[in-house]
Amino acid sequence: MAEFELIAQHFTFGHKPESVVLDKGDDCALIKPLTSSEKLLAITTDSLVAGTHFLADIQPKALASRALNSNLSDLAAMGATPKWYSLALTLPKNIANNQVWLSEFSQQLAALNEEYGCYLIGGDTTSGPLAVTISIIGEVEHSQAMLRENAQVGDLVCVTGSLGDAVGGLQFVLNSDLTAVQPAYKQHLLTRFNHPTPRVAFGLAAKQFVRCAIDVSDGLVADLSHIVKASQVSAEIKLSQLPLSDALVGQFGQMQAIEYAATGGDDYELCFTINPAHLMDINKIAEQTGVVVTVVGEITQSEQNNHQVFTLLDGQTQQLTQLGYQHFA
Amino acid sequence: MAEFELIAQHFTFGHKPESVVLDKGDDCALIKPLTSSEKLLAITTDSLVAGTHFLADIQPKALASRALNSNLSDLAAMGATPKWYSLALTLPKNIANNQVWLSEFSQQLAALNEEYGCYLIGGDTTSGPLAVTISIIGEVEHSQAMLRENAQVGDLVCVTGSLGDAVGGLQFVLNSDLTAVQPAYKQHLLTRFNHPTPRVAFGLAAKQFVRCAIDVSDGLVADLSHIVKASQVSAEIKLSQLPLSDALVGQFGQMQAIEYAATGGDDYELCFTINPAHLMDINKIAEQTGVVVTVVGEITQSEQNNHQVFTLLDGQTQQLTQLGYQHFA
Numbered sequence: 001m002a003e004f005e006l007i008a009q010h011f012t013f014g015h016k017p018e019s020v021v022l023d024k025g026d027d028c029a030l031i032k033p034l035t036s037s038e039k040l041l042a043i044t045t046d047s048l049v050a051g052t053h054f055l056a057d058i059q060p061k062a063l064a065s066r067a068l069n070s071n072l073s074d075l076a077a078m079g080a081t082p083k084w085y086s087l088a089l090t091l092p093k094n095i096a097n098n099q100v101w102l103s104e105f106s107q108q109l110a111a112l113n114e115e116y117g118c119y120l121i122g123g124d125t126t127s128g129p130l131a132v133t134i135s136i137i138g139e140v141e142h143s144q145a146m147l148r149e150n151a152q153v154g155d156l157v158c159v160t161g162s163l164g165d166a167v168g169g170l171q172f173v174l175n176s177d178l179t180a181v182q183p184a185y186k187q188h189l190l191t192r193f194n195h196p197t198p199r200v201a202f203g204l205a206a207k208q209f210v211r212c213a214i215d216v217s218d219g220l221v222a223d224l225s226h227i228v229k230a231s232q233v234s235a236e237i238k239l240s241q242l243p244l245s246d247a248l249v250g251q252f253g254q255m256q257a258i259e260y261a262a263t264g265g266d267d268y269e270l271c272f273t274i275n276p277a278h279l280m281d282i283n284k285i286a287e288q289t290g291v292v293v294t295v296v297g298e299i300t301q302s303e304q305n306n307h308q309v310f311t312l313l314d315g316q317t318q319q320l321t322q323l324g325y326q327h328f329a
Numbered sequence: 330m331a332e333f334e335l336i337a338q339h340f341t342f343g344h345k346p347e348s349v350v351l352d353k354g355d356d357c358a359l360i361k362p363l364t365s366s367e368k369l370l371a372i373t374t375d376s377l378v379a380g381t382h383f384l385a386d387i388q389p390k391a392l393a394s395r396a397l398n399s400n401l402s403d404l405a406a407m408g409a410t411p412k413w414y415s416l417a418l419t420l421p422k423n424i425a426n427n428q429v430w431l432s433e434f435s436q437q438l439a440a441l442n443e444e445y446g447c448y449l450i451g452g453d454t455t456s457g458p459l460a461v462t463i464s465i466i467g468e469v470e471h472s473q474a475m476l477r478e479n480a481q482v483g484d485l486v487c488v489t490g491s492l493g494d495a496v497g498g499l500q501f502v503l504n505s506d507l508t509a510v511q512p513a514y515k516q517h518l519l520t521r522f523n524h525p526t527p528r529v530a531f532g533l534a535a536k537q538f539v540r541c542a543i544d545v546s547d548g549l550v551a552d553l554s555h556i557v558k559a560s561q562v563s564a565e566i567k568l569s570q571l572p573l574s575d576a577l578v579g580q581f582g583q584m585q586a587i588e589y590a591a592t593g594g595d596d597y598e599l600c601f602t603i604n605p606a607h608l609m610d611i612n613k614i615a616e617q618t619g620v621v622v623t624v625v626g627e628i629t630q631s632e633q634n635n636h637q638v639f640t641l642l643d644g645q646t647q648q649l650t651q652l653g654y655q656h657f658a
Contacts, residue, residue, distance in 0.1 A: 022474070030370070030371055030372075033370060041361075043357055043358045044358070045416075051457060078355070078357045088375075090376060121372060126377075126381055128380060129378075133417040135415055142359075145359060147351065
């Protein structure tokens with residue numbers, strides 16, 4: 001299938017917003033951002049590559065969800081409103097000629113565009129090993145962007161949703177012999193892995209009360225480490241307070257679930273810090289946006305220049321096996 | 330090497346423009362575009378994948394040039410000023426740990442940023458088969474963007490530079506047994522293939538006189554076809570007028586050179602149409618920006634709804650072997 005037919009047939013969907021002056025099919029897309037002097041563009045890029053982030057036989061809907069939602073999650077962590085994105089799709093020949101695969105992939109993108117209010121403006125399709133790179137642009141008011149460098153000693157460390165489910169789901173992907181304790185556990189964990197939920201609405205509503213935020217893509221401890229380093233503070237996480245799903249605990253037991261929650265990646269929940277005085281406001285917003293928020297620790301003073309995340313269990317420092325992966329480590 | 334070190338060591342270069350509020354290292358980059366109501370953002374994305382667009386042993390400087398310059402060329406074809414770009418880099422382990430490779434790749438990017446005035450705002454590095462996806466953003470005045478749909482019957486069809494050199498250079502890449510007629514021919518053609526020259530300055534200066542433009546990435550005939558279809562016209566190309574380098578003709582002979590020039594991709598020259606009354610203006614701009622411009626044909630009326638590019642040699646229609654490749658064909 002030629003590139004132009006592929007775009008026409010599978011990647012032309014959604015209602016073109018007024019801000020899009022020129023769409024797919026010319027040398028560039030042309031967009032008209034809002035011209036308020038307070039508005040900034042927030043831009044982020046994420047690649048998913050077969051063999052590194054997913055297995056080559058991944059379901060097309062799961063690939064679409066993970067590729068777009070990991071980008072939306074970065075915007076959520078900045079408090080930005082999703083607007084436009086480009087899609088670079090590298091397809092092996094068997095998939096490029098598989099109309100069912102392409103339909104399911106693009107239908108899932110279209111559904112997510114509808115849900116999160118973003119629009120596909122262009123991209124590139126090439127032949128090669130399966131990979132998806134999305135670059136997304138959002139808008140955010142300068143004064144309300146949730147950066148990483150503003151955490152202050154005494155801030156509460158909070159997270160949305162439950163943690164560790166994605167790495168729990170990954171165990172079923174990697175190990176077909178793994179027995180589900182209950183079928184519903186497996187299904188829940190796989191859904192959380194394949195279709196993560198970017199916390200866009202919560203990020204937008206909460207940013208007025210949030211000091212800094214990051215999305216949990218590499219694991220809570222690893223991601224919170226970026227906040228403490230940028231803010232020149234430390235943090236204590238109470239492992240017993242980590243929000244765990246029944247499925248995760250039921251499938252893997254309490255201790256393994258805690259380890260997954262503290263160090264497993266791909267959850268795409270938000271980790272953020274707030275002044276304790278704003279906890280009521282945050283809880284209200286959580287309720288309004290249908291998200292559970294849990295306080296899991298606090299920001300502490302660093303000893304000398306050692307900005308670290310400490311994980312505590314029953315008041316004792318607990319060493320964890322690091323799961324949050326680093327590329328090229 | 331961890332992703333964060335890799336970014337700090339190799340991908341932190343250039344003078345951060347005032348428009349960049351937040352740089353690499355947070356969830357998103359934050360940029361502040363000009364707030365004139367006439368300004369649009371022009372956005373384009375290009376992927377280069379090992380085995381499809383280049384061989385895996387490509388020189389890192391050539392890969393950096395081809396990846397960034399193919400994107401800059403799309404902005405040139407729109408008449409947009411390059412501003413910010415993101416880089417998604419997928420590296421196999423041996424390259425991720427090869428400091429010399431990474432240095433050369435990033436030095437070449439830095440040099441091109443300096444030359445074309447663009448700035449790396451962020452991206453992603455992942456492990457996997459070598460691939461580069463760049464998404465670049467430029468600025469253009471709404472009324473001066475060079476679209477594809479404005480060609481009119483009687484317009485002259487012009488091209489910048491010389492055509493066919495890139496596919497000539499590719500022959501040396503693909504066939505190590507190919508003998509150079511002269512060493513300088515081989516060197517010229519390989520340089521044109523590995524380090525294409527995006528016509529950014531010419532595009533910016535010429536756009537006021539240009540009716541529509543496209544960059545020659547898939548081959549002149551294939552790319553001009555997009556213009557004639559979008560504009561609902563046809564075009565005649567006089568093959569004897571195609572600008573051919575001495576190296577291309579010297580290496581491959583006149584007829585093969587013409588075929589390469591008409592149908593070979595990756596030249597990243599501009600093909601554009603103008604009202605004949607503006608030829609003098611265009612020639613002046615060509616001289617000022619150090620670019621050769623050649624009139625290679627004209628826009629003609631379509632018979633019925635058959636919008637086509639006709640290639641003529643000595644007044645006769647000449648069939649060409651199609652080289653301009655289509656992915657997944």
